[in-house]
Amino acid sequence: MNRATVVKLASVSAAVAILIALPYLISSYYVSLISIVFISAILASSINMLAGDANLVSLGHAGIAAAAGYGLAWAARQGFDLGGQLAVAGIMTVITSVVYGLISMRTRGIFFLMVTLAAGMVCYGIAFRWSSVTGGDNGLTGISRPPGLAEYWQFYFFVLAIFVIVTIALVITSRSPFGLAMRGIRDSETRMRSLGYNVANYKFVAVFLSGVVAGIAGVLAVWQFEFISPSAGGFDRSAMVMVMVIIGGIGTLFGPLLGATLVVSIEQVLSTYVDRWPMILGALFIAVVIFAPQGLDGGIRQLAAWFRRRRSPKDSPITGTSRDVPKQSTSTHQ
Amino acid sequence: MKGTAMHSRNTALRLRAGAVALVAATALALSGCAPSGDLAADGSNGAATSSDTFTVGLLTPMTGFVAAVGTDMQQGWDLYWEENGTQAGKFKVKTVMEDTASSADTGLSKAQRLVTEEHVDVVVGPVLANVSLAVGSYLAKAGVANLAQTAADDLTQRSQNPLVLRTGAYAGSQTTYPGGQWAHDQGYKTAATLCVDYAFGWENCGGFASAFTDAGGTDTQQYWYPADATDMSTYVSQLKSSGADMAFVATAGGPDSSNFLRSASDFGLLKSMPILNNCCATDQAILQDVGDIAVGVKSVHYYAEGTDVAATQKFVKSFEAKYGVIPSSYAMGMYATADMLAKALKDASKKLTGTALVDAIKALDLSDSVYGNVKFDEYNDMVGPMVVRHVEKRADGKLWNVVDESYDDVSQFWSYDPAEFLKHPSYSQSFTGK
């Protein structure tokens, strides 16, 4: 265990300690906001996993989250108990993820993006139009949180815990042979095919797994707001989440969280003072894509590395595992 | 080399697993220790605002797809305080505006902010039904009164609660019952209906269909269209081939309303079939958009810009003088709400919040309000006049609605017994009356 790992661990523990202490320090409004940040970060993580390891950027994952959310909300309105509600949410997640997987498994790059965009908007459209089941534009209200999570701070701890668990699960998946295969596919599909890998199947599984994470985010969102409406699955939401991933840094560990924090702050807090916040967000997004493709996470690492280099010029900034080096999408992918 | 890499990876994994356990354990332990929550209070926790300032939290959609309505609402609200000053009795009325971004999630967060950060004494708005239902249940938990601006039936029916008072609009089905009566009185025996396919449209259609069939008519065909339909030509064709004596059309006041009018004009429907609309196809925003093809179009609503009710006329003139456009019903609803609030505070000796505020407003004499002669029923909805109106072109070229027929004291329950009525499910695609 070297010094760098200790520092990393210490800072993560400190951050976790602060996060746990938050409800005792700030008002309920801000704690709720942070819950929203974490829920968005979970959804962003689902996209991040696909984007980083497989170079598949989805513009429609909010649709899967919404499908899970509607499943839960509908079941709650029908009077199912908690187990039943979660079962319905689970079924919806599986069905939607499978459909997403099936239509996208033979695509890549921008085609994948377009297909997921279309799929997401169709989810929105169904939520909007099948109003006898989904309530249409009004959505479904009056969904209460499970017992034990009813208070805002209880729910906050729950969301925090889920976020940590999901992040770790995603890291484990990424470091597994499966993750390795995905990165191989990202680097060269033809090579992997010639090695005997069924590329389409791998992509299907990857999309499915990311869909499961998106479904978790969807369920949490319904519990956070205690209602759901079609906008949960619309293009705006999907675009916002993708913006979080990009600004945070594609494929990085903390990218989703950093991006979610920035975007939610702008969406919820800046919007109180500035009317034209979407323009600001859009401009920021463009700037990041063009000038800082490694996003906030990469930017922070570069800063940290620069600090380290200044203090001891002999240490190379290249430490840590390959997972931590920020990835840039280069031009020669097929 | 490989061994070292494996070893450090295992350590890292183990450390991470430890971290999870730590977080989980802490979370469980802490779930027993509640922080000094500020959410449950009626907003008067800690730094309470001065007792002479009455703070209003205004929730309107300033961005997003109904941003135009948000502007109307804000203008109506501002006009009142400009005309009358912000002093209401002992209290100085301060308004804090938040943007719901036409979204229920954002609306809910902003409502939370208004209560816990700005410590507002009442929340006015929002206008969208989904935002309103979500915000309403939060405010009920927080103990803050809500002066609602939305037409969702259940806000004053099945989801009624003593903290919500509908001051800015009538209930959805309430606004169309008189239309059904009128249609029958005109001699029409059969009607086809075209309504937007979510709660607002269901309620509007339910109102018309119930009243029409009660009076003796038959609702022969019910068409529903999705709220985001871009192309209304299909539905116009359907109405044409329905063979009914007349059509009742309930649109949502967005592009669907203008699309409907233009398609109906293009396809000759406006000339070939008598049509009665709900509020929204002839609301000011739509009239300003579609122009002269709307002349002569009939609708049923609680507001007509060209009415000769004195209080309404005064409001319309004043609004037009300040903003250069004729006010929409959204602007009017906010103006009326401001008026009610100011009147309730005028004679109050101490600050009215929560149910005290609601009761004080309900007790007011509102016979001379901008709506005309209204009063509140015990479900917190207004009972008041409605009109069947048609669009006319004024001498200066602008379009507005003038009154054909008036109906007084229209209640959200029409002629039904409230208790019996509430036993039925809410209006929906499958239930539009009997």
Add this chain to the structure above:
Amino acid sequence: MDPIFVLQQILNGLSFGALLFLVASGFTLTFGLMQIANLAHGAFYVLGAYVAVVTVTATHNFWIGALAGTAVAAGTGLLTERALLRRVRGREMPEVLVTVGVLIVIADLVLAVFGGHPRSVSSGNGAPSGAIVIGEFVYPQYRLAIIVLTIVIAVALFVLQKHSRVGAIIRAGVDNREMASAMGINIDKVFTAVFLFGAALAGFAGAIGSGLLSLTPGSGTDILLFALVVVIIGGLGSIKGAAVGAVLIGLIDAFAKAWLPDFSYFTIFAPMALVLVLRPNGLFGRAA
């Protein structure tokens, strides 16, 4: 089944399909020739539409309005290409992401400048208006005119892409930049021109659309979805595919609205999903 109703629905489907083709063709052209999926296409559409509406209201001439809309959209496209896309040229994902950013910015800009009220172009003002009446059959002339105009444009585009010298130069530039440059063709200028043309098509489609449907700031994403579905079905880069896809989706949409209103989104999704599973490159597309 009333034959007049069916005929009207067919024409409704074809006129909506015509609009979809105008939107989709610009998108598919930009992709086919430059390998850029321009998601800001929806923004160019809505920008062109608003400018057209405002111009028509001021000048009372539909064609001037259409011209203005097209020009502004093209200008915005030029700006986007020069200032932004050029910096990420050749990198497929950043290119698309930049266009998403542009979409977000323009959508908000449109709201800020034009307000949120629905807008449309009132009939007349030089555009075909009124309706054709044949006995019980009534149909708006504007819609018929759109169908005819679009057929003309479609043929022109197809010829341009396949047979003209310009089309050949562009195809050469895409296939092999260095060679094309070596042969004296200014590739940068060509790419800018293509992007501009796609944006102009979107703006023109917006102007046409403003006479057909009411406009709100959200109309850009609405039409973008339809365009994507059309292009996915027809195949990226194929004008023929865009035409077939547009007609198909237009007709499905018209009849689904009449007969299956609750499931009208399903009915658009179904052909797209089918194509993706059976022929992922679309009906007429080639492997990217």
